[in-house]
Amino acid sequence: MRLRVRHRLGGGALNITPLIDMVFILLVFFMLATNLARFRLIGVDSPEDREVARTAEGAVVIELLEPGSIRVDGRPYPRAALAEAVAAITRIDPNRVFLIRPAPGTTLQETVSAHDDARAGGARQLSFSRHREAGR
Amino acid sequence: MRFRPERPKEALIDLTPLIDMVFILLVFFMLAGTFRATDAFPVTPPASASRIFGDEREAVILVRADGLVGLNGRVLSHPEMIRTIRALLQENPAALVQVKADGATEANVVIEVLEKLREAGAGYVVLLTKGAGLVETP
Numbered sequence: 542m543r544l545r546v547r548h549r550l551g552g553g554a555l556n557i558t559p560l561i562d563m564v565f566i567l568l569v570f571f572m573l574a575t576n577l578a579r580f581r582l583i584g585v586d587s588p589e590d591r592e593v594a595r596t597a598e599g600a601v602v603i604e605l606l607e608p609g610s611i612r613v614d615g616r617p618y619p620r621a622a623l624a625e626a627v628a629a630i631t632r633i634d635p636n637r638v639f640l641i642r643p644a645p646g647t648t649l650q651e652t653v654s655a656h657d658d659a660r661a662g663g664a665r666q667l668s669f670s671r672h673r674e675a676g677r
Numbered sequence: 678m679r680f681r682p683e684r685p686k687e688a689l690i691d692l693t694p695l696i697d698m699v700f701i702l703l704v705f706f707m708l709a710g711t712f713r714a715t716d717a718f719p720v721t722p723p724a725s726a727s728r729i730f731g732d733e734r735e736a737v738i739l740v741r742a743d744g745l746v747g748l749n750g751r752v753l754s755h756p757e758m759i760r761t762i763r764a765l766l767q768e769n770p771a772a773l774v775q776v777k778a779d780g781a782t783e784a785n786v787v788i789e790v791l792e793k794l795r796e797a798g799a800g801y802v803v804l805l806t807k808g809a810g811l812v813e814t815p
Contacts, residue, residue: 568702571706575711576732577710580733581808582806649723649779649784652787656725669788
């Protein structure tokens with residue numbers, strides 16, 4: 542008896558249309574549902590910052606006053622001179638602790654810019670502190 | 678002379694490169710993107726020059742310009758925020774808490790939120806800021 546193979550393989554008749562449809566649907570889903578935005582991170586409360594807060598008495602306080610003026614360690618400076626004022630301190634003691642204390646009404650953007658400038662001035666240990674009058 | 682009208686050839690567009698591209702795009706979006714809950718309200722983070730890059734994780738506390746606080750797609754009061762963060766920290770004590778505050782928010786309001794997170798026991802808190810572009814690469 543001679544048996545013939547009924548279905549010949551390799552005919553190339555595999556229908557991949559449903560697969561492609563599913564891939565398209567998945568693609569649209571992932572394109573709409575995923576979030577690709579990347580942020581720049583500022584660590585504000587690491588264990589070291591807690592140490593900073595504990596030793597706040599020995600810290601250099603950067604007070605952000607009305608726009609355009611600051612006080613570093615009690616001395617008034619123009620806002621543009623923040624990095625230089627911090628650099629003058631970090632040149633002597635690179636591990637000096639700095640606390641940024643914004644006056645009431647100061648925006649977060651101004652405070653973050655001051656943080657950037659203090660970092661540019663060489664401040665390694667930086668933290669934020671609330672203004673005494675700003676408490677609820 | 679008799680010309681036979683030429684029969685139009687059967688149009689056969691090769692879809693293989695298109696399908697390849699769709700697969701590549703699918704894999705890219707699956708690997709590069711992250712899923713998270715929709716924000717309770719829109720927030721524009723401040724710009725900074727920080728060199729540390731990252732994306733949003735599971736605990737993102739939103740602070741609107743008027744001081745309103747949101748977490749996991751809901752608007753919360755400060756005590757509710759502390760309770761939620763405490764519950765999260767019980768599950769994962771090393772959880773990273775991120776604060777996405779509007780650049781126009783009064784800084785002391787944000788610092789107060791940071792202090793409350795510290796009281797709640799959050800070990801690692803970061804402030805989310807952005808650079809010049811929307812999508813950045815390190």
